[in-house]
Amino acid sequence: MRVVIVGAGEVGRSIAANLEADHDVIVIDRDERIVEELTYSHDVLTIQGDGTTIETLREADIERADLVIACTDSDESNVVICGAAKTATEGFTIARVRRRTLLETWEGSQGGFDVDFMVCTDLLTAQTIFRISGLPAAQDVDAFIGGLVQMAEFEIDADSPIANQTIRDADRYDSLTFAAVFRDDEMIVATGETIIQPGDYVVVIGSDDSVRNFARDLTCERKNRDEIVIVGASEVGFQAAREFESHGYHPRLIEHDPDRARAAAESLPGTTVLESDATDVEFLEREHVDEANIVIAALGNDEKNLLVSLLARRLGIDRTVAVIENLEYAELFETVGVDVAVNPREETAEEIVRFTRTTRTEKVAMLEHDRAEVIEIEAKLDSDLTGRTIQDSMAELPAGVVIGAISRGGDIVTPRGTTVIEPGDHIVLFVDSNVLDAVIEAI
Template identity: 75%
Template sequence: MRRNGGTTVRVVIVGAGEVGRAIAANLDDSHDVVIVDRDGDVVEELTYSLDVLALEGDGTELETLREADVERADLVIACTDSDESNVVVCGATKTVSDAFTIARVRRRTLLETWEGSQGAFGVDFMVCTDLLTAQTIFRISGLPSSQDVDTFVGGLVRMAEFEIDADSPIVDTTVEEADCYDSLTFAAIFRDDDMIVARGDAVLRAGDRVVVIGSADSVSDFAQDVVPVASDDADEVVIVGASEIGFQAAREFEDHGYRPRLIERDHDRAREVAEALPDTLVMESDATDADFLAREHVDEADVVIAALDGDEKNLLVSLLAKRLGVDRTVAVIENLEYAELFETVGVDVAINPREETAEEIVRFTRAGRTEKVAMLEHDRAEVIEFEVAPDSVLAGETIVDATTHLPDRVVIGAISRAGELVTPRGGTVIEPGDHVVVFVDAAVLDEVVEAI
């Protein structure tokens, strides 16, 4: 992404829905942000709630884009609820600007068309909401008790967030006592509304959400200790709803060697997905029918994924699955405000497609400084990956000394050196060329990114 010789990056966002708002809120402190939306009431509200220039208008029109001064933009993000409009915004932008363009779409077929045409439509990068959500569902489903999972350094490093159950053997132990893994770093503890850096004397309590960073094996071992009776793999997967997300999730599981079951009420849609998913058992039924669920032994599933079109339906299905005895439920939610409610009443993980999309797009705003970004706890904290430059303040420093150059509430979680994982300890020296994975409180993120 082009930058203006060290000056603030100018970002134009078209569409002020949940995705646009989330991106703008993440960038307004450190970027020059312009946000465009057709709804005058939304524009007025954004003017007072965020440090952005909010404009009322249609982003598919050149006149509106010129009003947003798109000619001087470094990055244009089209994230309205219309796939076609987002593509048009990017194409129109390219006629008057050399800005890097990002289009958010829902249809995977459109993504595949773009990928097969070497960046057509004037789109430099395309983000497919449904595919991203399906990939997140797959990552989270593979680890018992995980709230969030992501990988860094090409899969060498894994980050995961776990909720500690009252029956877990690590309840009431200190981080130092629980830290018995070959290559794992305890990064942080979320307790109610508080975030605690995971120092050695920090005590793990029931209900805490703990973030760990390390090798895939060590994170899996920790998962087994958090929930020792659970299997490491979700062998029996039931997906409820052949929505586009449900369909993509089933295909994601198939691609990794699973044979999921998928329940769909609509006859035509069930037939369509059954033909497209050779390794998925598609069952035509109403998933809210408790007798059907019991008859098909859904209670034996390791995870039930609710991917119907409607938050209320997904909540009902998840609670029915819990009542039948399913250990783990994952629900797709469209309304981000419901996330905490879902998890409070017993849904293990609630995934919001728009939040996943915003996270994917935000990492592009850090091009040249960070390699990857993962947001935690609805952007209360982030885990970032970056390559250490020769002139970095961290180069040649031990972990102990390196942390003096960084704000508080930052934890160095893992280091990759020439393709090998290095577990960071106090005396570990950070070398130029290392890939470092760091946990950062969102409140000091901009300061950290500038420092590295």
């Protein structure tokens, strides 16, 4: 596949790094320094120029492009890039935007602006925050098959009920599959004999109810899950509050800027907006923020989000989620005590990358910075999986694959060795990134 990426920020670089091994990738950016850096660090063709102009796009051989990804920092430029590309190619166009209003306008126009797919960074981030917040102890959560199936990653504490047990002993949940264990720098594809150790990160795939039951057993919740505090009425913070509202929650939103606080209060009827500095300890104690189950730091500044998260920890908050712009900070945040760090650009890259997969791949979720992927496919008649038991099918696939869940006619089928996969089944697989291409070719 020939892929043209316009914009070499964190999103563009992440996509380029993911695709360079298997696709012809061309990256366009205005910044000469960034273009030179990419030339030496990635196996891609780089072009310095303005991607909104047809001349620059033609320099990238846009006529031959199968996929055009516009991911500059300007929403308007990304829409223009897609429109310009469509004058010269029939390739699929993707525009990355930050404003939800632009996404809603595009959806209302039934795919207008010559944009085939639009992804809203802030909305994706808010949806990720909501999913993670709903599962205690979860480090990563994603939904598959229209929400029927959940994939979640959990850190195992020393006092966890499954610590020091084998997978076989821990496997006591209906419709739940243990897919993998991440231990330090090692990824272990789960088998019945794998021992779960304290400090491990365990990936499970299963029905929504089974994953929630598993999460509850891992923790002892002392506080009301409905007590949610969001710090910062940034676009991500605003969208997160809106997401919680849409699911029946009544979060509290703390915003220091009076104009922004007023605008949030007018637009979020189900949210209590508090105008104050979130680092004011007396205010936090007076408003009983310490009684919250979770604090979400979304101030639009990494350092401030870290400060708020650490302060929340000091007040005794059980769980903290911080939005980070710099992906390199993720490990630092989690090392010093932030439970989950969510990077908007990584969420966006993950959503876009699925369009470079075979058309059978309906959803992609990346784990541990692309060390593994969880993918959703529909079983076809000519698939190596169809019409065979899982045990026989897995014998034909490379090591590093786990079938996590199957949906048949809207019902969840728990995968077992004797389960026969039928045409039309929706299958969720955990796949080691090292064997991903071989697996996709086989299925």
